Amino acid sequence: MYALGYASGQGSDLDQSGDQFVKLLLELRVVLLQDSALLMPRFPKLPLWKHPVFSHDDWSRFAEQVREAEAREEEPEHVLLARTQPLVASEIAALNRNLSGLVQHGTTVVSDAVKDLKSYLVAAINALTQQIAQNQAPQRLLLVPPEAVKESFLNESFGDMLSTTALTSRSPPARRPALDVPPATVAPGPSLESNTQARPVTEGWPIDPISPSMKSMAEVWQEWHHGLGGNPSVVELDKRFGNKWRYNSKIRQRCSIRKRLVVAAKEEASRRGVPVEDVISMMDKIKASDGHHLSPDKISRLLSGSNKQSLSSLL
Amino acid sequence: MPLKPDSVESGYVSPLCSLWEDQRTGGVSTYDHPRGPLVRAFMDDLKRARTELRRAAYEDRAIKNLKDGYNFDESRKFSEVLLNGLNGSEEWEKIFRTRIDLLSMHAMMLRSETMRYAELPDLCSLRLDNEGPHCLAVIQQITRGKTIRREDGGDNRKTNYHGYLRHRDVLACPVGALAQWFMYRWDLAGETPPDFRDRASWYGKKLTPASLTKPEVEISHSTQGAWVNRVFALVGIFVSALLHAPRKAVARWVDLQELPWDQVYVPFPFEALSTDTSADPSRRRVGQVINGNIIPSPLASIVHAVDGRFLSRESGAVSLETSHCGATAVITAPHLAVAG
Numbered sequence: 308m309y310a311l312g313y314a315s316g317q318g319s320d321l322d323q324s325g326d327q328f329v330k331l332l333l334e335l336r337v338v339l340l341q342d343s344a345l346l347m348p349r350f351p352k353l354p355l356w357k358h359p360v361f362s363h364d365d366w367s368r369f370a371e372q373v374r375e376a377e378a379r380e381e382e383p384e385h386v387l388l389a390r391t392q393p394l395v396a397s398e399i400a401a402l403n404r405n406l407s408g409l410v411q412h413g414t415t416v417v418s419d420a421v422k423d424l425k426s427y428l429v430a431a432i433n434a435l436t437q438q439i440a441q442n443q444a445p446q447r448l449l450l451v452p453p454e455a456v457k458e459s460f461l462n463e464s465f466g467d468m469l470s471t472t473a474l475t476s477r478s479p480p481a482r483r484p485a486l487d488v489p490p491a492t493v494a495p496g497p498s499l500e501s502n503t504q505a506r507p508v509t510e511g512w513p514i515d516p517i518s519p520s521m522k523s524m525a526e527v528w529q530e531w532h533h534g535l536g537g538n539p540s541v542v543e544l545d546k547r548f549g550n551k552w553r554y555n556s557k558i559r560q561r562c563s564i565r566k567r568l569v570v571a572a573k574e575e576a577s578r579r580g581v582p583v584e585d586v587i588s589m590m591d592k593i594k595a596s597d598g599h600h601l602s603p604d605k606i607s608r609l610l611s612g613s614n615k616q617s618l619s620s621l622l
Numbered sequence: 623m624p625l626k627p628d629s630v631e632s633g634y635v636s637p638l639c640s641l642w643e644d645q646r647t648g649g650v651s652t653y654d655h656p657r658g659p660l661v662r663a664f665m666d667d668l669k670r671a672r673t674e675l676r677r678a679a680y681e682d683r684a685i686k687n688l689k690d691g692y693n694f695d696e697s698r699k700f701s702e703v704l705l706n707g708l709n710g711s712e713e714w715e716k717i718f719r720t721r722i723d724l725l726s727m728h729a730m731m732l733r734s735e736t737m738r739y740a741e742l743p744d745l746c747s748l749r750l751d752n753e754g755p756h757c758l759a760v761i762q763q764i765t766r767g768k769t770i771r772r773e774d775g776g777d778n779r780k781t782n783y784h785g786y787l788r789h790r791d792v793l794a795c796p797v798g799a800l801a802q803w804f805m806y807r808w809d810l811a812g813e814t815p816p817d818f819r820d821r822a823s824w825y826g827k828k829l830t831p832a833s834l835t836k837p838e839v840e841i842s843h844s845t846q847g848a849w850v851n852r853v854f855a856l857v858g859i860f861v862s863a864l865l866h867a868p869r870k871a872v873a874r875w876v877d878l879q880e881l882p883w884d885q886v887y888v889p890f891p892f893e894a895l896s897t898d899t900s901a902d903p904s905r906r907r908v909g910q911v912i913n914g915n916i917i918p919s920p921l922a923s924i925v926h927a928v929d930g931r932f933l934s935r936e937s938g939a940v941s942l943e944t945s946h947c948g949a950t951a952v953i954t955a956p957h958l959a960v961a962g
Binding site for chain 2: 322324325327328329330331332334335336338339341342343345346349350352353354355357358
């Protein structure tokens with residue numbers, strides 16, 4: 308590179324502008340000669356051509372090179388792109404062929420392996436089946452509630468195979484209010500075979516002891532006193548389990564709503580001196596101001612809260 | 623001074639406002655700012671009256687309209703008429719000066735005074751590697767100008783940069799025009815080339831001086847316009863504002879080409895130059911056309927063989943001991959020795 312500064316003995320101050328300007332001139336020398344090769348034939352009268360560089364032996368050869376390069380038509384980019392398309396397509400096709408071969412080979416290998424594995428498994432299962440048939444009867448898993456299990460039965464039937472202590476220790480706690488999942492539905496009495504959903508419990512109440520919805524007051528009354536959907540009635544559950552069967556807040560809330568309706572119906576029947584079934588029937592026919600029937604849930608909300616109304620006013 | 627809206631604004635209102643600011647700063651004036659509602663109403667009325675007068679006087683409606691300027695085909699003819707001797711005048715100093723003047727204003731969308739103010743130390747070169755191989759840009763730094771706002775550092779407090787690239791068409795290439803102008807000045811016309819040992823000897827030299835005998839003297843606005851007018855007349859261009867024409871024409875062309883504005887935002891250097899070269903796909907840079915491989919290194923050392931006493935290769939491979947003029951040039955290069 309060029310170093311620019313004052314000549315020796317004339318100071319050490321560097322002139323950056325001068326350095327940059329000299330570099331510009333060095334670039335312009337090339338530009339000038341290249342452009343001159345193209346301008347000279349078109350403008351022969353220009354005084355520039357008097358410069359000795361244009362009469363130098365090398366000039367003609369250089370100018371010819373420049374003119375040849377300029378005359379070469381550069382193809383536009385879209386033409387070059389179009390030319391590359393077949394090459395790209397060819398490469399992609401070759402790639403596809405290679406990939407197809409690889410996939411076919413891989414498929415064959417995997418297929419053979421699967422066949423081998425299948426035959427191995429069939430042979431193993433057959434051998435196992437044969438061994439079981441020869442040696443022992445099939446095993447059955449019995450899940451029974453602890454109260455149905457008598458110590459003597461277990462001792463007589465299974466002897467040293469089972470430990471009653473182990474079974475007892477696996478019983479869940481009597482009540483788990485923190486969990487929404489209720490104890491498994493296992494009715495006391497007959498044992499269930501391989502019931503994976505039910506869990507052996509001592510309590511014996513249903514998972515869903517009370518219906519989530521109330522379609523009519525008749526249904527509410529039915530559920531309260533006689534049971535609904537195979538479930539025992541609320542009255543029966545209360546009688547058998549106290550309040551333990553209301554094992555989570557959701558069930559307790561449902562129960563509270565139904566109790567409010569039932570109590571109100573009984574009070575109204577007593578006040579009117581009519582059978583409670585008549586009041587229930589009348590409650591199913593209560594209509595709102597917009598003409599729609601009031602659902603039991605709506606009636607319950609009207610009967611409670613800060614603006615609560617009496618059932619007689621609704622009827 | 624004629625009472626036109628523009629002249630009233632620049633000749634009366636603005637000076638009065640400046641005077642008020644000075645007096646207010648000095649605590650002399652307690653009056654409100656002069657540009658109040660009355661002045662605004664007066665100016666509006668003046669403009670309306672002026673418009674009516676123009677219509678009544680059948681003033682040329684093409685003035686300042688969409689086609690008040692030149693198109694790009696016409697711009698290609700600038701160099702042609704100039705290099706053909708400007709219709710026989712063959713005043714080559716003026717011709718080469720006008721060529722770089724016009725092409726620079728065109729490529730960089732400059733105001734005319736920017737070219738009049740330009741001095742040699744304002745120029746430098748830059749290689750733009752991200753624009754491809756051998757992409758040379760000439761950069762012109764500007765510290766003076768009407769449109770450099772005071773808050774942007776006008777009045778020599780801030781430097782703006784403009785520039786241009788090589789053009790594929792040698793006739794439209796401002797880089798080539800600059801090279802030819804310098805060659806003419808220092809290798810042919812006899813102007814003393816810059817002496818880089820003494821800043822005072824060349825820092826004040828104008829890029830387009832009034833005369834090569836006094837390169838420190840700035841060309842006048844009227845002379846600059848007169849030479850541009852001669853070119854326009856020969857090309858057949860009629861414009862209402864001679865020296866405004868280049869940047870207005872380029873701005874319109876940029877708009878018609880739908881070029882992104884950020885490529886032509888004037889204070890940013892490389893964008894302005896892009897308007898004339900890279901942004902137009904039909905044009906290529908000469909450096910690319912000839913692949914940049916044909917670099918005439920021995921020949922190039924003959925041109926602009928500036929004072930070799932302070933310009934030397936560190937490697938010592940080339941020693942340039944020459945004066946600037948071709949007639950007495952003696953170049954010593956590894957493969958070349960020319961006695962002019």
